[in-house]
Amino acid sequence: MEGGRGRLWGFERERELLSRLIRSGRTGGCFILTGPLGVGKTTLALAFAMALVCEQKPGEGMVFCGKCRGCRAVREVRGEDFIYLFPEGKFISHETVSDHQITLRAFQRPQQLRRRLILMDECEKLNPQSANQLLKTLEEAPSYTTFLLVTDTEHLVLPTIMSRCRRILVGPAREEELRQAAGELFGEGRLPEELAPALGGRIALMTNLLETEGLVEGVLGYGSLLAEIISGREEAVSRATLLLSQLARALAETYQAREQERLVRVFGEGEKRSKLSEARKSELRRRAKAVVLELGLRLAMDRCGLEGERGRRMLMAYLRLMQDLRFNVVEATTDLDPHLILAGGVPPGAG
Ligand SMILES: [Zn+2]
Structure with missing residues (x-):
């Protein structure tokens, strides 16, 4: 993940918005990051997650150290407080939601981090059963829990889920940023004009x-x-x-x-x-x-x-x-x- 290497390209508007939310403390509840396939939504969601639990830069906006206990828990997907869900087959199944005890853990105070984070990739693949299982949790989750849902096919997300989320539209980077990212990550000249x-x-x-x-x-x-x-x-x-x-x-x-x-x-x-x-x-x-x-x-x-x-x-x-x-x-x-x-x-x- 680019964000994990301490550098995040693009997302200027989105970062500003998320920074404002972090500084104002309005970070509980449920967010849905939506935008085209390959735009970097999960990267942004992980960066947001780090900014939410970073111990070095608490509450300062979309900034994180990448090294502290909080940042590492997100980057390495470990510990009790950061839960990462994604489709293992065609759907995010009822079993996946149950196995991770989402409906229970969302209501438990975080053990080690500053907040409990539940990231869900391709959330449009929640099947009706697992979505129903989650609805009440999304609605009633306490302020120390943040859900981050990610999708590139928003029209397939159940309206009942959408209505419980704050929607963050993730747009493309400028071409100049894209070139810069290519240069820094892969070396100059690797991305053809x-x-x-x-x-x-x-x-x-x-x-x-x-x-x-x-x-x-x-x-x-x-x-x-x-x-x-x-x-x-x-x-x-x-x-x-x-x-x-x-x-x-x-x-x-x-x-x-x-x-x-x-x-x-x-x-x-x-x-x-x-x-x-x-x-x-x-x-x-x-x-x-x-x-x-x-x-x-x-x-x-x-x-x-x-x-x-x-x-x-x-x-x-x-x-x-x-x-x-x-x-x-x-x-x-x-x-x-x-x-x-x-x-x-x-x-x-x-x-
Ligand atoms: Zn940190």
Whole structure:
């Protein structure tokens, strides 16, 4: 986590807001951090958590030493007072919530830290049963307990949960901050000029890309192939399809390694639950594929001078159509003329 290394890029507006909350002492209850995939919400949530329990800089705002007992408890996910929940399979299950005794521990005074912290990643994956189990706790939690919920698909979070949270919208970093972060973390020149705008200020995504060997070059190549397809070179479709699955697999492995590490930290080495489940692996592959496809599309759009949401929808429709033509997956679309679609006639539901 970037924040754990004592440096946090971007989040200027968010940090100001959280600093104000910390200084005014209004930090009990439930917060939900929401924003695009890969923008760095969990990094920010962990930094916020450290600022809330740092023993060196108590109540001073979004600042933390990174070394004291409080900061270490968050960074290393240990101790009684910092509880970290995340989906172990498809959902954050009833069992996960019960095993961590959330409904009980939220009402116990912290043992060692200045407050009790409950961080929940991908909180949209609370299933109805576990969400119901939590609702009363979120509502009645004492002032020494803080819930930090994180999601990139806010529309999937139950409205009953949303209504009990203070919403913190986490926005992208400026491109300049993104470049600076890339330089400091990975060395100057590692982030290609062309890729920076396609990343849309998502620092966590940039970190994952640069950590995966060969991925940056691969994604640029994928963008070029998509640009070729737009220009009518249909023979590029099969190469693009193959490259997409290779790149997605590589990125998914990076995601999986990170989660595996987190599982071991939370449950301990050799425990049954420390093993990444198949359901979770497949979710991470799906996620990786969406990310690579989106980056490729953005790069291709830039190259072809297509702009905005309309350009993206046109491109998606076109690519889907090309694949359908080749693999004959969806018969209903095979009679559409790709050039018509590029000219603006997007079929309903194709974006
Ligand atoms: Zn500290």
